[in-house]
Amino acid sequence: MNLTPKNLTREQCFEQLLLGKTVKSAGWLENIRVEALAHARTLNFPSVRHDDWRFTDLSQLYLHGFQPVDSFARLTLDDIRQWLIPGAIRLVFVDGCYAAELSDLKHAGAGVVVTSLAERLGDRQVESSFGRYAPYKQDAFVALNTNFFEDGSWVHVTGEVARPIQLLHVASKREVSSAIYSRNMVVVEPFSRATVIEDYVVEGGVGLEGGTYFTNAVTEVVLKNDAQLQHIRVQREDKNAFHIGHCTVEVGKNSVYSATSLAFGARVSRHALHIVQQGEGAEMHLNGLALVAGRQIADTHTQVDHAAPRGKSTQLHKCIADASAHAIFSGKIIVHTGAAGTDSVQSSRNLLLSGKARIDTQPQLEIFNDDVSCKHGATIGQIDAGALFFLKSRGLTEERARNLLTHAFAAEIIAKIPVPALVEALSKTILERMGGLGT
Amino acid sequence: MINKASKVLLEVKNLKAEVGGVEILKGVDLTVRAGEVHAIMGINGSGKSTFSKVLAGHPDYTVTGGQASFEGQDLFSLEPEQRARAGIFLAFQYPVEIPGVSNSALLRLAYNTLQTERGLEELDPLEFDDLIQEKIKVVEMDPSFLGRSVNEGFSGGEKKRNEILQMAVLAPKLAILDETDSGLDIDALRIVAKGVNSLLSSDNAVVMVTHYQRLLNYIVPDYVHVMDGGRIVRTGGKELALELEARGYDWLRAAA
Structure with a gap:
């Protein structure tokens, strides 16, 4: 066919x-x-x-x-x-x-x-x-x-x-x-x-x-x-x-x-x-990373339902968008009526590498219980200018310095993977995706 | 050590620079030869920190007039990384934290970049480890700091020692120390000063920007310059620093 x-x-x-x-x-x-x-x-x-x-x-x-x-x-x-x-x-x-x-x-x-x-x-x-x-x-x-x-x-x-x-x-x-x-x-x-x-x-x-x-x-x-x-x-x-x-x-x-x-x-x-x-007493730990460039679109939607008491959830999601790419994160945490003693922390951190890239992030908490501790936050930023100048002042080119900082931002998520061979392979993939650390 | 026959590393003439449209440097002149130690002193806002950042190429500052050359090369035609590769090093007043980049990885990356620039062999991680184990002794740093992210969670003193470690690894021709003594207790100050002294030679030079005379007890300058209102208003020997310590800055300002 x-x-x-x-x-x-x-x-x-x-x-x-x-x-x-x-x-x-x-x-x-x-x-x-x-x-x-x-x-x-x-x-x-x-x-x-x-x-x-x-x-x-x-x-x-x-x-x-x-x-x-x-x-x-x-x-x-x-x-x-x-x-x-x-x-x-x-x-x-x-x-x-x-x-x-x-x-x-x-x-x-x-x-x-x-x-x-x-x-x-x-x-x-x-x-x-x-x-x-x-x-x-x-x-x-x-x-x-x-x-x-x-x-x-x-x-x-x-x-x-x-x-x-x-x-x-x-x-x-x-x-x-x-x-x-x-x-x-x-x-x-x-x-x-x-x-x-x-x-x-x-x-x-x-x-x-x-x-x-x-x-x-x-x-x-x-x-x-x-x-x-x-x-x-x-x-x-x-x-x-x-x-x-x-x-x-x-x-x-x-x-x-x-x-x-x-x-x-x-x-x-x-x-x-x-x-x-x-x-009761279950723990959920979510880490996520979307790294997109060109005209890519990457969407991550997560929902955690705390439906039993004393649950714990932590979440760290990162998006990195370069060129004209678009990354989306929506993370919903729902604490149901019976879920007393829930402890939940959610964080969305995002890095825009170009003026044309776009990131939409929506951390959401829905709480139907008084006895909870829930925190969430979101940041969107660019490569830190101070860090960039510092690296350049140590001899690194602009491109190399940017790639190093982007890699470091991504590495926090990758490093949590308990399979060293995969961490190494993914770390290499990220560097390659960014054009490497070549001088 | 003053030797009028030695090579001029840095030559600054009538340098003017501004930040956010405000002129900070209003005509700075300075000549630094190999083997010399210079101290630039002055009150807050006199322009001494701006001067060090302008020399390193900080993007927030715009050069609006004058010239600066490094070993005969027009400094302002060079990007910050090209200045570093030419042999200029700025020790930051407020060292930057870089989560996710290990101290040793950064040092090796920077070292190998300079090795390549100088036409020398790069070192692999094992070879570099041998080098770095020697260098950390200069600043009496615990080896565990090498595996940590750059400056992350370091105390003020540890950050400053880390700057001097970078200086030791990169072996610059001209090191500009921007208030490296600020925030240091006496022990840390002594270690940092000892580290800097051990790196001095007849081929390199140091420009120390400082508010206090204290640092100069440990790193003895050949020249002391006083900056005020964006200009160097007085130059003398190390005794000038003592005079400043005794009399303050006001008598110079009045004279200027």
């Missing part, structure tokens, strides 16, 4: 996606898929008139007629080597299809099950948790994903897992613009602990020549009581790609959920993270 429709309307783009390839699967999942498709048909893609999307212009996405992925791209380890995290347990998906030969599960021993979802549909654990958290009845993107996803990852943590688990979603280079559906489900049992890296990349890591692609990713995470999860999400798609992600997290009693979400790639991207503190 060489036909790649272009210049579509929002409705046409949506209709085109609804024509996607039907995926057959086990009975219980089939029911969910049918239901999701029915909901999808009643929903439509949002426009900027939709309150939750008013800063996020998806018109560039809607121009494309994305085709279903109709053949499996055979990639080799060399095609994805630059993205691999040494020592990690690894699941690899190419265009949404499971690639067993690129995956590395030899370290997935006691304490964790890491497999493709499609291979695990007979598992009662999968059946009882899949689709329970993702809002496929309310969100058109999640509905499409739930109907059309072909395969995904299943991570079931039942012990202490020291090695990081990398869920690597690779987009292959294709002639036509493709719709890719990525799906992940992570369940962490009581007294268990793991580090999961959700990673979205493109084959070879360099510019696309043929069609573009649209990654629609949905992740569901459940922490039972007394569980711990470090959840790192890296969106480093091709700069011409589109990426819409949705992640729902439920956190049980005394559990600790720590998230780091990074948005570097894609022409237009959105990541929505919704965390519900279901159990």
